[in-house]
Amino acid sequence: MENSHRLKMVERDEWLRPVEGQLLARHEAYEKRLDEIRRTAGSLVDYANGHRYFGWQYDSTLEGWWFREWLPGACDVYLFGDFNGWQRTELRLDKDAQGVWSIFLPEAMYGHRLRHGSLYKIHVHGRNGWLDRIPAYATRVVQDERTKDFTAQFWIPRPFDWSDDTFDIARHDELLIYEAHVGMAQERPGVGTYREFADRILPVIARDGYNTVQLMAVAEHPYYGSFGYHVSSLFAPSSRFGTPEELKGLIRRAHELGLAVIMDLVHSHYVRNLNEGINELDGTDHLYSPAGPAGDQPHWDSKLFDYGKPQVEHFLLSNIKYWLEEYRFDGFRFDGVTSMLYHHHGYVAFDSRDRYFDEGVNEGAITYLSLANRLAHDLRPSCVTIAEDVSGMPGICFPQEEGGVGFDYRLGMAIPDYWIKQIEEVPDEQWDIREMWSVMTDRLPGVKTVAYAESHDQALVGDKTIAFRLMDKEMYTHMDRASENLTIDRGMALHKMIRLMTVSTGGDAYLNFMGNEFGHPEWIDFPREGNGWSYAHARRQWSLAEDGLLRYSWLGAFDRAMLALVKRYGILRDGYPYCLQMDDRNQTIAFSHGRLVFVFNWHPAASIPDYRCRVREAGRYELILSTDERRFGGTERARIGSEHFSSPADNGDGTTSPAISIYNTSRTAAVYLLQ
Secondary structure, three states, rough: OOOHHOOOHHOHHHHHHHHHHHHHHHHHHHHHHHHHHHHHHHHHHOOOOOHHOOOEEEEEEOOEEEEEOOOOOEEEEEEEEHHHHOOOOOOOOOEEOOOEEEEEEEHHHHHOOOOOOOEEEEEEEEOOOEEEEEOOOOOOOEEOOOOOOOEEEEOOOOOOOOOOOOOOOHHHOOOEEEEEOOOOOOOOOOOHHHHHHHHHHHHHHHHHOOOOEEEEEOOOOOHHOOOOOOOOOEEEOHHHHHHHHHHHHHHHHHHHHOOEEEEEEEOOOOOOOOOOOOOOOOOOOOOOOOOOOHHEOOOOOEOOOOOOOHHHHHHHHHHHHHHHHHHOOEEEEOOOOHHEEOOOOOOOOOOOHHHHOOOOHHHHHHHHHHHHHHHHHHHHHOEEEEOOOOOOOOOOOOOOHHHOOOOEEEEEOHHHHHHHHHHHHHHHHOOOOHHHHHHHHHHOOOOOOEOOOOOOOHHOOOOOHHHHHHHHHHHHOOOOOOOOOOOEEEEEHHHHHHHHHHHHOOOEEEEEOOOOOHHHOOOEEOOOOOHHOOOOOOOHHHHHHHHHOOHHHHHHHHHHHHHHHHHHHHOOOOOOOOOEEEEOOOOOEEEEEEEEEEEEEEOOOEEEEEEEOOOOOOOOOEEEEEEOOHOOOOOOOOOOOOOOEEEEEEEEOOEEEEEEEEEEEOOOEEEEEEE
């Protein structure tokens, strides 16, 4: 492969020319590792089969079950459970030269005791003593309601029926992502289930116009309040929401509704817990992590993976294949990519190009992520991968053959930060429309971005949703349609405008966290000692959006209309918006997508009759959507369906451009269609 082709990403971005050598070295490291894998395993897809070797595997020739676990630092390992009366030291495993411990249980001896649903653990003797542990490849882990202890479960169900599932995410040429958490998706206080989510929530998501569900907290995690980010068992779907088959049923139901399902994948760190997790599983501190302090993620109180270690790489790549094959997820949102990419985990200012190529970069993580993306797309060509990277690492969304890491999308994390700053720190009349335009469109060509105004991060205790920032305590007393309140009026108007601005200028895909589309009034606070273990704030009050007497339904109606517009006219597929004019005095931005003209008047008071707005093509324009429509809680100062014929406008340089005359009302976003 020629270097010029291999570094096509440099040809696209001259800013990278001075670091072409470092980029080439990274790509060569990836290619070298990929070649090694292919030589030993035949292909990357065949290599990522740890879940088919470790854990429980049935041997039809010997007629019995093998159990295997990689524990090179252990002195002794035993298997025990309810199938042997919980006798810890009865069944000793044997160790091979690679540090893999194994035992064979003949079906003739154990078939009547080792059954689907049996509970088990391993008893490990290591440098940290004798400990009862959960195996790393456990595919089902359950919690005892009385003791709160977690235990692995022998889970060998009948094969799941995927026969009617022919869904392919490739059918969606633009992603409208609904970020969701199964446990807190129900209105009742308590933990929701996979089955409830499939029956009650998925139809709502599909009805509202989203085409992709991004599921949080899938892999098992001991602390519910971690939002699923302190993972303990990477191969076990969380049992607090139901069984593995019920999760598969959720995904099958989503596919029936035309919804893709993306998993929020946590390969950036894992929980420190010894009782539930893989930390020090063989008695050493460097089984899955680098040794010593280098193995700690101090900002998250968790452990790091050693991405350069072949066995860890194999474990994580197998995990990707497992979720794609066993559960038929359609892709992954990789959590904490910035933490993975750098030894300092991104806690520095990325103020120069050198920050992406100095000693702070974790080169092993770059190789791993490149392999992970290659595996996902080799296994499922239409698989979607999204990087949560705030640093802007060059090449993160370029193909590996061009010198990149291979993600399909990156999250536009600067966008929600911008909106928060505007709402909290800048008076309305000082909102800088040029700064707004710059932030919304600040992305490299070819780097596909998921735009979002807010995600789950902005909804947690200690932070606020956009609706809560805009309207705060007034939401508790003045969200009924009969109330008159200036704070609520302002908040409703800006809530709609911010969302439409984000989806129409911010990227190539769009994301919303569940409930935020209708302005859910409360933060997220999982049960904990500080709130009396209450579920009051760990749920979604869908009834608010369904109540015709409340304003929440207006916000939900606008969200549906907005997404319908996006899909009908291919706004996300159209790429960058075309700027038509910037009117600083009236805080008005006008831009176009194809035959659509968007006019955003951010001014709190200036409504201008016969406002001249430039357009790209002469013709007749019809007002087809406005945030000020009565059906969305507005006053409809401009009439929907009104027609506006273009006429020449003086550009001030002796030339003219077509323009239309409109009623440019304050705090309103309006969309006009060229007929």
